[in-house]
Amino acid sequence: MIVLGIECTAHTFGCGIVDSDGHVLANVNSEYVPITGGIHPREAARHHSSIAPKVLAEAFKKSDISMDDVDGIAVSLGPGLGPCLRTGATVARALAAYYDKPLIPVNHCVAHIEIAKMICKSLDPLVVYISGGNTIVAAFSSGRYRIFGETLDIALGNCLDVFAREAGLSHPGGPHIERLALKGNRYIQLPYVVKGQDVSFSGLLTAAIRRLKEGYRLEDLCFSLQETAFSMICEVAERALSHTMKHELLLTGGVAANKRLRSMLSKVAELHEATFKPVPLQYARDNGAMIAWTGILGLQFGLILNVEKSYVRPRWRLDSVDIPWFREGFP
Amino acid sequence: MKLICKGAEANLYLDFWFGFKVVKKIRISKPYRIPELDEYLRSYRTFNEARLLSSARRVGVSTPIVLDVNPSSYTLTMEYIEGVLLRDYMLKADEKILKKHFIKVGEMIGVLHSNGIYHGDLTTSNMFIVNDNVYLIDFGLGGFSREVEAFGVDLHLMRRTLESTHHDLAEQCFSYVVEGYSSSFEDWRRVLKKVEEIRRRGRYVEERRLRK
Numbered sequence: 007m008i009v010l011g012i013e014c015t016a017h018t019f020g021c022g023i024v025d026s027d028g029h030v031l032a033n034v035n036s037e038y039v040p041i042t043g044g045i046h047p048r049e050a051a052r053h054h055s056s057i058a059p060k061v062l063a064e065a066f067k068k069s070d071i072s073m074d075d076v077d078g079i080a081v082s083l084g085p086g087l088g089p090c091l092r093t094g095a096t097v098a099r100a101l102a103a104y105y106d107k108p109l110i111p112v113n114h115c116v117a118h119i120e121i122a123k124m125i126c127k128s129l130d131p132l133v134v135y136i137s138g139g140n141t142i143v144a145a146f147s148s149g150r151y152r153i154f155g156e157t158l159d160i161a162l163g164n165c166l167d168v169f170a171r172e173a174g175l176s177h178p179g180g181p182h183i184e185r186l187a188l189k190g191n192r193y194i195q196l197p198y199v200v201k202g203q204d205v206s207f208s209g210l211l212t213a214a215i216r217r218l219k220e221g222y223r224l225e226d227l228c229f230s231l232q233e234t235a236f237s238m239i240c241e242v243a244e245r246a247l248s249h250t251m252k253h254e255l256l257l258t259g260g261v262a263a264n265k266r267l268r269s270m271l272s273k274v275a276e277l278h279e280a281t282f283k284p285v286p287l288q289y290a291r292d293n294g295a296m297i298a299w300t301g302i303l304g305l306q307f308g309l310i311l312n313v314e315k316s317y318v319r320p321r322w323r324l325d326s327v328d329i330p331w332f333r334e335g336f337p
Numbered sequence: 338m339k340l341i342c343k344g345a346e347a348n349l350y351l352d353f354w355f356g357f358k359v360v361k362k363i364r365i366s367k368p369y370r371i372p373e374l375d376e377y378l379r380s381y382r383t384f385n386e387a388r389l390l391s392s393a394r395r396v397g398v399s400t401p402i403v404l405d406v407n408p409s410s411y412t413l414t415m416e417y418i419e420g421v422l423l424r425d426y427m428l429k430a431d432e433k434i435l436k437k438h439f440i441k442v443g444e445m446i447g448v449l450h451s452n453g454i455y456h457g458d459l460t461t462s463n464m465f466i467v468n469d470n471v472y473l474i475d476f477g478l479g480g481f482s483r484e485v486e487a488f489g490v491d492l493h494l495m496r497r498t499l500e501s502t503h504h505d506l507a508e509q510c511f512s513y514v515v516e517g518y519s520s521s522f523e524d525w526r527r528v529l530k531k532v533e534e535i536r537r538r539g540r541y542v543e544e545r546r547l548r549k
């Protein structure tokens with residue numbers, strides 16, 4: 007069985023082609039990088055629709071198969087930015103109708119978790135998913151991925167990007183902050199906000215920007231921002247780990263690239279005798295392969311949609327999706 | 338001292354203090370965070386928890402009596418509570434008894450909020466059933482506020498814990514919490530609206546607002 011997956015929820019348009027043995031035949035992704043400021047949903051959508059034919063063609067070229075070999079078309083219908091989601095859905099619907107293939111709806115967050123599990127050979131992990139748009143700690147329990155912690159306002163990646171922009175660094179800001187933080191050596195106290203199992207970054211962001219304008223050293227601020235934000239993540243991850251007693255800790259999402267975050271979370275895992283598994287970057291960022299792989303899982307359980315029912319779901323929550331393919335203790 | 342619980346944040350010991358049976362809660366160091374932050378969090382939360390346990394008790398919410406607090410050794414000494422955690426209790430209790438307890442929980446949250454106190458970590462592991470009464474513990478993440486946001490977050494957390502750990506009972510139990518809450522806090526409607534809003538918050542919401 008082979009599925010073509012289309013990712014189009016925010017900054018990335020991606021096409022992945024994956025078979026039911028978990029071979030990634032193609033994973034071609036194009037990221038929209040705003041010239042100034044953050045992501046403008048409509049401009050991102052424009053980028054996606056103009057780049058779609060090229061990305062699609064390249065994926066087929068890489069995989070060396072044709073549309074005839076494809077058994078289904080998977081698309082991420084949410085959560086994400088409305089205009090982007092509609093673009094992805096339009097492409098997927100058109101392909102499904104034209105080539106007469108089943109359309110498989112995929113939840114973007116579920117896809118991040120499924121590809122992470124497949125690539126890292128993980129069975130039943132606690133997942134820490136941190137990107138520009140999401141900050142979620144989740145684990146499987148009774149039929150669904152349950153959320154054990156999340157952000158109450160902005161995502162961690164967003165917090166880093168906005169701070170970087172204020173400091174005049176180019177987008178995406180995460181890598182710049184990581185580099186500058188290595189040269190920081192003084193901890194400047196910033197709001198540390200953990201509420202139950204949840205985190206909040208908006209107060210932290212506001213305070214860091216204020217300190218920046220007051221003339222504090224940028225390197226020290228980057229260091230302090232990272233230490234504060236990452237410690238918050240580690241704390242909620244640790245609580246979730248001790249609560250769920252899972253034996254694996256998976257880190258995914260674009261922010262998984264950060265080495266300091268990885269090293270901190272690996273210590274969290276060690277404290278609870280869990281194995282730490284950071285997801286390789288090409289599968290940790292938004293990508294088409296994750297949608298294709300989750301499409302395979304869905305298709306095996308007949309989770310297909312009529313084209314006319316394939317409306318987008320910008321706020322589709324992870325914990326509202328049934329996961330019938332999950333068998334505890336089995337891949 | 339006998340170790341009774343190894344939490345994610347603290348170790349809890351059973352001890353005797355001038356003849357009282359007491360619990361010593363000692364917040365432990367975490368190797369993943371820098372010492373500045375580690376020490377600050379452990380001492381701040383120790384002091385904060387003591388302060389809130391006493392304030393809650395003063396407004397009529399059952400909490401263990403605070404006997405001693407020492408932020409520099411990250412140690413809080415409090416009365417030992419002989420009871421069952423609501424989390425464990427839920428596994429076997431029947432619907433009618435649960436209803437009674439969750440209405441009580443809601444009332445207590447309402448009383449806290451009416452007095453400008455939020456708990457910050459409302460989970461069923463932080464509630465003790467003692468005969469007909471409920472005790473609240475673990476106030477380290479709480480604080481004083483009059484803002485709807487803080488109260489909304491409290492109830493949101495309560496609902497989310499129910500959903501992630503007791504999913505079959507979640508909806509029912511949360512409705513009992515609301516029943517109790519609305520009977521003890523005048524402003525309950527605004528808070529519940531906030532709870533819905535917090536739940537809907539999603540990706541890039543803030544981004545758009547910041548850009549204006």
Ligand SMILES: Nc1ncnc2c1ncn2[C@@H]1O[C@H](COP(=O)(O)OP(=O)(O)O)[C@@H](O)[C@H]1O
Binds near residue numbers: 341346
């Ligand atoms: N005053 C007390 N009397 C008896 N047991 C207690 C008391 N306080 C805490 N415990 C036990 O220790 C556990 C952890 O305490 P808690 O204050 O919630 O710490 P943590 O921050 O680790 O969750 C509780 O769930 C309860 O079983």
Ligand SMILES: [Mg+2]
Binds near residue numbers: 344462463475
């Ligand atoms: Mg507790």
